[in-house]
Every structure is written in C-alpha cells, then in structure tokens.
Amino acid sequence: MIEVEGLTKSFPGGEKPAVDDVWFKVQPGEVFGLLGPNGAGKTTTLRMLCTVLTPTAGYATIAGFDVATQGDKVREHVGFLSANTGVYDRMTALEMVEYYGRLYGLSGGHLRDRLDTLFHTLQMDSFRHILGGKLSTGMKQKVSIARALIHDPPVLIFDEPTNGLDVLVQRAVVQSIAALRGQGKTILYSTHIMTEVTKLCDRVAIMAHGRIVACGTLNELRTQYGQDDLEEIFFGLVS
Numbered sequence: 001m002i003e004v005e006g007l008t009k010s011f012p013g014g015e016k017p018a019v020d021d022v023w024f025k026v027q028p029g030e031v032f033g034l035l036g037p038n039g040a041g042k043t044t045t046l047r048m049l050c051t052v053l054t055p056t057a058g059y060a061t062i063a064g065f066d067v068a069t070q071g072d073k074v075r076e077h078v079g080f081l082s083a084n085t086g087v088y089d090r091m092t093a094l095e096m097v098e099y100y101g102r103l104y105g106l107s108g109g110h111l112r113d114r115l116d117t118l119f120h121t122l123q124m125d126s127f128r129h130i131l132g133g134k135l136s137t138g139m140k141q142k143v144s145i146a147r148a149l150i151h152d153p154p155v156l157i158f159d160e161p162t163n164g165l166d167v168l169v170q171r172a173v174v175q176s177i178a179a180l181r182g183q184g185k186t187i188l189y190s191t192h193i194m195t196e197v198t199k200l201c202d203r204v205a206i207m208a209h210g211r212i213v214a215c216g217t218l219n220e221l222r223t224q225y226g227q228d229d230l231e232e233i234f235f236g237l238v239s
C-alpha cells in the first residue's frame with residue numbers, strides 16, 4: 001500500500017513548491033495513475049516515494065514504512081522504473097538483472113528461479129545473452145522492468161515507462177503491468193498517454209502546478225465533469 005499525506009517539495013530558488021500538499025492512497029491490486037503535463041510535479045512526487053528526494057513537508061509510507069526515516073525498508077519493498085533507467089552496454093540482459101538481484105541480497109536457487117520466471121513472463125528469453133549495447137530500446141526497457149521486479153517488491157512505481165517505445169512494445173509493457181496488478185501488486189503509474197490511462201488505471205489523479213486538481217475512477221471523473229472524453233477533462237483542468 002502507498003499512503004501520501006500532505007507531501008510537499010520545494011527546491012531552492014523555486015518560486016512555488018514543485019509538489020504542493022499532495023494526498024492519495026493506493027491499495028494492493030490497484031493501478032493508480034498520476035497524470036499531468038510537463039512540469040506538473042509527477043516525477044518529483046515519485047522520487048520522494050522512492051527515497052531519491054527528501055520531502056520538505058508531509059508524510060508518505062510504502063508498505064507501511066516511512067519514506068523519510070526508513071529508507072532501507074522502503075527500498076526493499078518498492079521497484080522503481082523510469083523512462084531513462086540505464087542499461088549497461090557491457091553486461092548481457094541476464095547479467096544485468098542478476099547483478100541487481102544480488103544487490104537486493106538474492107542468491108542461489110532463489111535468484112535463478114526469479115530470473116527464469118521474469119525472463120519467461122516478460123518474453124526476454126531470446127535475448128538473455130545479448131550485451132546491453134546491442135539491445136533495442138524495447139528490449140532495454142524490458143531489462144529495466146525485470147531489474148525493478150527482481151526482488152519481487154509489493155509496491156511498483158512506474159514513471160512514464162513506455163516513453164520512446166513502439167506500439168508493440170508499449171502494448172507488451174502495459175500488459176505486463178496489468179498482469180502485475182493481477183498478482184496483487186500496488187502500482188503507481190505516471191504517464192501523459194491517455195490511452196494507457198483508460199486501459200490500465202483503476203483510479204487517476206490529475207496533477208497541475210504541483211497540486212492534485214482531480215482524483216477518482218475514470219467514471220467518477222466523467223460524471224463529475226459531465227464529459228465522456230478523458231482528454232477533454234484533462235485539458236480543461238490543466239490549461
């Protein structure tokens with residue numbers, strides 16, 4: 001579960017907070033979408049939840065652990081994936097995911113089983129032994145997903161994971177995330193691609209200028225704003 005209460009982040013010299021008093025909860029088995037234009041504060045919110053940034057004010061927990069004071073525990077329980085997560089050129093796909101597994105303390109048969117399961121379910125077996133430098137963008141993104149999942153965390157945070165991917169890989173990524181929801185994972189998903197939101201998200205929060213300006217299921221938002229087209233609702237709220 002993810003719980004966020006009044007989370008705020010100000011950067012030195014910033015006129016207004018980049019994230020300003022944000023509240024939401026995400027339950028196990030739910031995909032919660034964070035939707036907003038460039039600069040809305042999505043990445044800053046996700047970085048605070050992954051312990052990369054320290055909040056200026058407010059409180060957040062991941063699987064019950066406080067992001068400000070229990071960083072190690074939070075990192076054990078969360079998998080984070082961004083659009084530009086790096087893949088090392090000189091390691092094969094398998095070596096790379098295995099390396100991250102070891103960093104998370106996995107070893108022996110347990111690590112091998114996790115690798116086999118992930119490579120199979122993400123359809124990565126055909127490029128297990130190909131060096132990172134020779135992988136396509138889509139293959140690299142699958143390696144990054146496997147890397148975020150290797151320690152089987154209950155909470156997953158995806159920051160625009162399909163950026164730059166062709167429609168086939170984009171579809172495969174969205175399907176993988178839907179399958180993870182089916183396994184009961186708690187998933188926070190930031191994007192500005194509306195079709196992904198309608199396909200994947202159980203609830204969505206629309207962010208603008210650091211604040212949440214609307215939050216609910218897609219049907220709740222449609223009813224509240226008297227508009228069927230989510231894109232129209234989005235433009236009305238953020239422009």
Ligand SMILES: Nc1ncnc2c1ncn2[C@@H]1O[C@H](COP(=O)(O)OP(=O)(O)OP(=O)(O)O)[C@@H](O)[C@H]1O
Pocket residue numbers: 011012014018036037038039040041042043044045
């Ligand atoms: N390290 C930083 N130092 C100063 N300002 C920052 C820093 N990181 C982000 N910001 C500012 O915080 C605001 C929110 O940025 P953020 O990256 O969280 O937005 P976003 O919603 O993720 O946008 P995008 O869709 O472009 O990734 C922006 O005004 C940005 O310039």
